[in-house]
Amino acid sequence: MPFLIRHPQSTSLDPFSRRDLLKLSAAGFLGGAAAPWFTTLAAHAADSKATVEPAKRKTCIMLWLAGGPSQLDTFDMKPGTRNAGEFKPISTNVAGIQICELMPKLAKQADKLALLRSMSTGEADHFRGSYFMQTGYRSIAGTSHPHLGSIAAAELGQPDFELPNFFWMGTPSAAGVGFLGAKHAPFKINNVRDEAAQNIEDVRPSHGFPAFDRKAGILDQLEARFLEQYHGAKTLADHRATYHQAARMMRSNKLSALDLNKEPKIVRETYGNTPFGKSCLLARRLVEVGVPFVGVSLGDFDTHNDNWGRLKPLLPLVDHCMAALLQDLEVRGLLDSTLVICMGEFGRDPKINGTGPKAGREHYARAWTTVLAGGGIKTGQVIGKTSKGGEEVTERPISAKDFMATLCRILGIDDTKKNITPAGRPIRIVDAGAKPVAELF
Amino acid sequence: MSGKLSLGVHSLWFSPLAIAFGTLMLGPVREARAESPPKPSTSHRPAEIVAEVDRAIDQKLAEKRLPASPQADDAEFLRRVTIDLIGRVPTAGEASAFLDAKSSDKRARLIDDLLARPEYGRNFGILWHNRVIPLSTENSRELNPKLFLWFVEGFNRNRPWSQTVSELLLAEGDVKKTPTLGFYLSGANSVERYVQADRVAGSVSQLFLGVNLRCAQCHNHPFAKWKQTEFWGVAAFFGRVGYTQKNKEKILAESPKIVNKDSQPVATARPDATILIPGKNKAIKARFLEGEEPKLDPNQSFRAPFVKWLTAPTNERFAAAAVNRLWAHFLGRGLVNPVDDMHDDNPSTHPAVMKMLTREFAVSGYDQKHLIRCICNSKTYQRGSRPLSANQFDRTFYSHMPLRLLPPEVLWDSLAMVMDGRMIDTKDMLKSVGDPGRFFWVTSFTSQEAGEDRTRYTHGVPQVLKMLNSMLMHANSPTVRKILQEKLAWEKGVEWIYLSALARRPTAEEINVWKKYRDEVKNPETTYRDMLWALLNSGEFVFNH
Numbered sequence: 001m002p003f004l005i006r007h008p009q010s011t012s013l014d015p016f017s018r019r020d021l022l023k024l025s026a027a028g029f030l031g032g033a034a035a036p037w038f039t040t041l042a043a044h045a046a047d048s049k050a051t052v053e054p055a056k057r058k059t060c061i062m063l064w065l066a067g068g069p070s071q072l073d074t075f076d077m078k079p080g081t082r083n084a085g086e087f088k089p090i091s092t093n094v095a096g097i098q099i100c101e102l103m104p105k106l107a108k109q110a111d112k113l114a115l116l117r118s119m120s121t122g123e124a125d126h127f128r129g130s131y132f133m134q135t136g137y138r139s140i141a142g143t144s145h146p147h148l149g150s151i152a153a154a155e156l157g158q159p160d161f162e163l164p165n166f167f168w169m170g171t172p173s174a175a176g177v178g179f180l181g182a183k184h185a186p187f188k189i190n191n192v193r194d195e196a197a198q199n200i201e202d203v204r205p206s207h208g209f210p211a212f213d214r215k216a217g218i219l220d221q222l223e224a225r226f227l228e229q230y231h232g233a234k235t236l237a238d239h240r241a242t243y244h245q246a247a248r249m250m251r252s253n254k255l256s257a258l259d260l261n262k263e264p265k266i267v268r269e270t271y272g273n274t275p276f277g278k279s280c281l282l283a284r285r286l287v288e289v290g291v292p293f294v295g296v297s298l299g300d301f302d303t304h305n306d307n308w309g310r311l312k313p314l315l316p317l318v319d320h321c322m323a324a325l326l327q328d329l330e331v332r333g334l335l336d337s338t339l340v341i342c343m344g345e346f347g348r349d350p351k352i353n354g355t356g357p358k359a360g361r362e363h364y365a366r367a368w369t370t371v372l373a374g375g376g377i378k379t380g381q382v383i384g385k386t387s388k389g390g391e392e393v394t395e396r397p398i399s400a401k402d403f404m405a406t407l408c409r410i411l412g413i414d415d416t417k418k419n420i421t422p423a424g425r426p427i428r429i430v431d432a433g434a435k436p437v438a439e440l441f
Numbered sequence: 442m443s444g445k446l447s448l449g450v451h452s453l454w455f456s457p458l459a460i461a462f463g464t465l466m467l468g469p470v471r472e473a474r475a476e477s478p479p480k481p482s483t484s485h486r487p488a489e490i491v492a493e494v495d496r497a498i499d500q501k502l503a504e505k506r507l508p509a510s511p512q513a514d515d516a517e518f519l520r521r522v523t524i525d526l527i528g529r530v531p532t533a534g535e536a537s538a539f540l541d542a543k544s545s546d547k548r549a550r551l552i553d554d555l556l557a558r559p560e561y562g563r564n565f566g567i568l569w570h571n572r573v574i575p576l577s578t579e580n581s582r583e584l585n586p587k588l589f590l591w592f593v594e595g596f597n598r599n600r601p602w603s604q605t606v607s608e609l610l611l612a613e614g615d616v617k618k619t620p621t622l623g624f625y626l627s628g629a630n631s632v633e634r635y636v637q638a639d640r641v642a643g644s645v646s647q648l649f650l651g652v653n654l655r656c657a658q659c660h661n662h663p664f665a666k667w668k669q670t671e672f673w674g675v676a677a678f679f680g681r682v683g684y685t686q687k688n689k690e691k692i693l694a695e696s697p698k699i700v701n702k703d704s705q706p707v708a709t710a711r712p713d714a715t716i717l718i719p720g721k722n723k724a725i726k727a728r729f730l731e732g733e734e735p736k737l738d739p740n741q742s743f744r745a746p747f748v749k750w751l752t753a754p755t756n757e758r759f760a761a762a763a764v765n766r767l768w769a770h771f772l773g774r775g776l777v778n779p780v781d782d783m784h785d786d787n788p789s790t791h792p793a794v795m796k797m798l799t800r801e802f803a804v805s806g807y808d809q810k811h812l813i814r815c816i817c818n819s820k821t822y823q824r825g826s827r828p829l830s831a832n833q834f835d836r837t838f839y840s841h842m843p844l845r846l847l848p849p850e851v852l853w854d855s856l857a858m859v860m861d862g863r864m865i866d867t868k869d870m871l872k873s874v875g876d877p878g879r880f881f882w883v884t885s886f887t888s889q890e891a892g893e894d895r896t897r898y899t900h901g902v903p904q905v906l907k908m909l910n911s912m913l914m915h916a917n918s919p920t921v922r923k924i925l926q927e928k929l930a931w932e933k934g935v936e937w938i939y940l941s942a943l944a945r946r947p948t949a950e951e952i953n954v955w956k957k958y959r960d961e962v963k964n965p966e967t968t969y970r971d972m973l974w975a976l977l978n979s980g981e982f983v984f985n986h
Contacts (some may be wrong), residue, residue: 140656144889164902172580181899182888200902202910215971216909219959219978226980230826231833235844236980238898242980245904 012243026386058411060152061288062295063342067302069367070348070361072390073311074100076117083389085101086308094380102315103324109382112326114372114440118384118393119399124363129345134173136404136430146178150295153184155413162252167286169279170297179421192278196258203250232258269322280321284328287338301344307360326373338408339375361418367393374409377440405434484805486815495820500837507832510841515540516945524985525771526555528564532857533940552817556810559867562597563820565849575629581884584873588623593870597657602753602763602807606649616691625693636683638708642676651762651783673718674728680710693791695742712739741976762801771816773843773896790837803828843896845985851884853879859941862919908978921969942976
């Protein structure tokens with residue numbers, strides 16, 4: 001088959017779809033009776049085993065603490081200073097590392113954590129900060145950079161994987177679909193429920209499978225004809241590919257990963273019955289079957305007012321669920337292959353704003369903390385240092401792109417690789433000049 | 442703006458009583474005139490413009506040695522122009538009527554008919570409402586009912602575009618009662634309690650000048666010539682617009698009094714018409730884009746002179762931006778692409794066409810319906826979408842019409858019609874866009890990233906699952922019910938489904954394929970339902986071609 005040079009602006013034949021066409025043609029689908037090809041493909045997919053076990057490829061769970069969680073009240077405490085605030089630090093199972101007293105369970109697993117205390121990123125606006133931290137690029141008009149999840153879906157996802165490669169639960173992230181397109185867009189679950197059919201709307205055929213297969217078969221026949229008339233135009237090929245993907249998902253036995261009822265009761269109880277707990281459990285189940293990236297959002301950490309009052313219920317929740325998740329991953333032998341990220345879009349001002357019960361902290365991107373776990377990195381350590389009061393980074397500053405390059409390296413993604421935007425611009429996965437945090441490897 | 446009094450022969454006209462009476466009589470006459478704007482004698486008949494446009498396009502094709510695909514047949518043309526003008530697919534009745542009509546000018550008549558439908562105003566009302574009101578982070582868009590209805594009315598009455606834009610930008614008054622304030626109130630232009638002059642500058646430039654100045658807000662534009670001073674020069678004109686209270690009602694006004702205390706987080710214009718670039722301590726004087734610094738009276742509106750400059754016939758950018766957007770709407774791609782990036786380093790692919798249409802639009806008094814006739818009657822617009830081997834890679838020179846994904850609103854309105862018998866309620870425009878099911882569907886199918894570029898396929902698995910399995914797609918469609926109730930013969934039944942779903946008749950081969958299906962399924966009703974389902978899920982339905 002002739003190699004076709006693909007101009008980014010052309011409607012050139014996608015080699016994959018033409019191969020598809022020829023295959024179907026050879027099998028006589030283009031003129032013969034409506035054959036249940038959907039069944040055939042799905043059966044084939046179920047039969048084919050991934051050449052690499054899902055667990056050996058890296059996956060990622062991002063716990064997104066929306067609003068900008070306060071580092072001085074969580075992972076970079078400053079006791080005895082004017083900025084200290086209400087909460088006190090406690091010791092952890094790693095000598096020399098202290099975290100907030102409201103997170104005793106994580107304190108017992110500090111050996112699994114790497115605290116990056118020297119984040120310095122400069123974007124203290126919610127949308128801009130979220131966008132920056134989740135794409136590695138500043139938001140500019142005219143380009144929609146892909147979310148790290150979309151990048152992971154594109155780079156780590158297996159082409160015939162039956163589920164979406166990128167899930168997002170809770171409030172949507174600032175980064176949207178991005179220029180990598182619908183195929184790598186996040187599959188959103190607003191509220192995690194117990195059954196697969198509740199978690200994925202319209203995944204079940206209305207009248208069962210034989211009926212579905214029958215009409216899907218003839219649909220595909222019509223589509224093949226139409227596609228021929230357009231010389232395999234890319235948009236049509238994309239449309240058809242998405243239909244194939246959807247059909248595969250409908251019949252996939254991996255759908256049961258979204259069925260929380262299938263998890264033993266004791267495990268469900270360990271994570272707890274809260275939306276965040278359920279989401280963490282679902283995240284584990286998804287990476288377990290090979291989904292490369294799952295994001296779980298929890299809010300609201302934007303504590304301009306009543307900082308301590310609002311963190312009092314939130315931090316134990318994060319503590320409980322994240323500790324359960326880390327333990328669960330470890331017990332299943334998944335911790336080394338699963339990178340867990342815990343972060344928000346920025347931190348909060350060490351200097352307390354106001355007095356009394358309504359006191360709070362403003363946005364702060366000059367010096368703040370992100371937490372990494374799993375993924376085979378060196379944990380049980382603190383990276384970087386902030387000043388006595390927390391206002392400045394004193395050692396080893398980490399920029400947003402350094403951070404993104406680090407995540408890519410952990411996940412085995414080549415951050416120098418260039419993607420082409422719809423306008424034809426090449427954009428590296430991570431901006432040039434990024435330095436991954438070597439201390440983690 | 443009174444029209445000429447047609448001198449009735451009656452002597453009564455000259456008595457004072459009659460004059461008073463006559464003034465009353467003038468009322469309705471004046472209104473009727475307002476419905477079609479005056480046609481200056483220098484504007485042309487569409488046919489003349491169309492010929493020139495086609496000539497220029499064909500010439501370019503010849504230069505590039507690109508053969509043109511054959512013209513669209515009646516079915517393809519009918520469906521395309523119906524979608525583009527009134528925002529839904531044709532009904533089966535409309536399709537068979539058009540396909541069977543014999544007159545040689547039926548395409549031109551169809552264009553005129555569609556332009557006269559209230560759905561035309563609704564379609565463009567939705568389009569412009571959506572350009573003014575941004576999407577939320579949750580991908581949904583809140584309707585501003587007054588703004589929407591105002592746009593609808595304006596398009597149906599064919600209000601001159603210059604007037605529409607003027608009214609929008611000069612809006613003031615009670616926030617709850619003034620439809621045109623929808624522009625300033627939009628989250629794109631106001632934040633909480635303040636109108637943001639910089640956001641307004643960005644919006645105005647993008648929507649009405651075809652330039653994306655926003656990059657230049659913080660620094661000189663990386664890819665175009667726009668400087669930070671130019672951005673803020675435009676913002677200055679809008680730096681005294683803000684919200685106040687009057688009789689306990691929130692109003693928007695422009696006044697020196699709006700100008701501000703330092704505690705306000707927004708840039709405001711000073712009486713000398715300068716604006717401080719935030720964080721830079723640099724004061725920029727109000728300046729027309731690529732033009733002069735006008736002398737502004739501190740006691741008068743700053744934005745009024747800007748609007749006057751914006752919509753003046755001497756400002757070609759205004760007409761060009763509108764022409765480019767409309768061209769992109771019909772042809773899938775602007776003459777300048779992206780449509781809001783019109784500058785010297787991003788020239789038009791067809792300067793002659795651009796110039797011709799820009800001039801015609803201005804000279805016609807910014808008459809949108811006239812411009813649409815000049816575009817839709819062209820051979821270029823009516824070219825087929827099926828590429829030839831020799832032109833399949835062309836996306837620039839209109840050798841064939843590109844495939845364009847149906848916008849979410851059009852998809853819903855069409856599916857609701859075919860699957861649920863719901864026609865667009867033109868007597869209650871708000872109701873026609875207010876259905877909660879429609880809201881969720883549109884939210885789900887809206888793609889932030891692609892924006893208005895319909896040539897990209899943006900549906901993902903969640904959207905396809907809705908098309909495959911949702912309740913809407915399995916409703917007891919009146920399209921099928923009619924076949925069963927009227928006991929139509931097999932071939933008539935298939936024809937009805939094809940006309941309803943695809944606005945065309947089935948080929949003999951297709952009838953045969955479905956006959957085999959029916960013989961397998963052994964149930965005509967199931968066959969019809971499956972047929973409708975399959976056609977609505979096909980690329981032929983989901984794309985405008």
